[in-house]
Amino acid sequence: CILSAKQKRRIVRIRFCFLLSEQEAVTMEMVKAVNLKKYYITDTYEVHALDGVSLSAQDGEFLAIVGTSGSGKTTLLNLLGGLDVPTSGGVWIRGSSLKDMDKEERTIFRRRNIGFVFQQYNLVPVLSVYENIVLPLRLDGAEIDGEFLEEIVSLLGLDDKMERLPETLSGGQQQRAAIARALLVKPAILLCDEPTGNLDSVTGMEVAGLLKSCAQRFHQTVLVVTHQEAVAQTADRIIRLEDGRICGHSGGYDSAHSDGHSDGHSAGHNGGDRDGHSGGHSMDMPGKEQVL
Numbered sequence: 409c410i411l412s413a414k415q416k417r418r419i420v421r422i423r424f425c426f427l428l429s430e431q432e433a434v435t436m437e438m439v440k441a442v443n444l445k446k447y448y449i450t451d452t453y454e455v456h457a458l459d460g461v462s463l464s465a466q467d468g469e470f471l472a473i474v475g476t477s478g479s480g481k482t483t484l485l486n487l488l489g490g491l492d493v494p495t496s497g498g499v500w501i502r503g504s505s506l507k508d509m510d511k512e513e514r515t516i517f518r519r520r521n522i523g524f525v526f527q528q529y530n531l532v533p534v535l536s537v538y539e540n541i542v543l544p545l546r547l548d549g550a551e552i553d554g555e556f557l558e559e560i561v562s563l564l565g566l567d568d569k570m571e572r573l574p575e576t577l578s579g580g581q582q583q584r585a586a587i588a589r590a591l592l593v594k595p596a597i598l599l600c601d602e603p604t605g606n607l608d609s610v611t612g613m614e615v616a617g618l619l620k621s622c623a624q625r626f627h628q629t630v631l632v633v634t635h636q637e638a639v640a641q642t643a644d645r646i647i648r649l650e651d652g653r654i655c656g657h658s659g660g661y662d663s664a665h666s667d668g669h670s671d672g673h674s675a676g677h678n679g680g681d682r683d684g685h686s687g688g689h690s691m692d693m694p695g696k697e698q699v700l
Contacts, residue, residue: 437465439465441461441499444494445495445497470632472642473649474634479652489599490514494507502521502597523590527605527606536572537571537577540574542589545592579611583607587618596629598628
């Protein structure tokens, strides 16, 4: 078959467009925050919990956010997860702007697109491990992907513990169940707040390793807030916070050259809907929205 010059040019254009689309998919920003500020103001004082933080994370990236107590780590995680609203700035999850949603829309979006793993495992004590893992999907009326569930459970080593109650598990096993619950809903991003904080050092490193394995195997974007340097070192990239600002970074993708800044201070990673549902669960935090 002899192709005309016009047909050949068309094939070249199609191939070029395909390569561009493939490259864009590889570098997709799953989460992007621009100039995030969170101020607490009263008649007598003003606290800048976050003061102009910008960052982005790619699809499938494992990112650690580290800093001392009071540096703004958890505040940042709450804003990225839509649990709180910024004083100014914005957050985009796979292109969807959280600030453009009302409270109800944000709650639904969070449940379907953002997974959470907390220091406290937050498993329902009267439910079995299996029932805890599938609970968010059942609450949302979504279908359970049995094959994906088996894959997650096998990776996390929970195969023989699915019918047990949480109180019969070790701390590390309970955290694995919490991770499975968050992953099963196929979130766009998995946010982990000190997930190894209640575990001994050995078990904590095992959990950190499992989170990295999940990021690689399921191409899952994971952000971990931690004060443990050893846990942070397992990540693809580390962002360091101090006094509500990014003070340093190391490794991996950096979009600092393209977007935003932190009021003249170094912002490290200045930046910047997957179908499915989040493994969120209720938590009592004054001024914060419920995860479910």
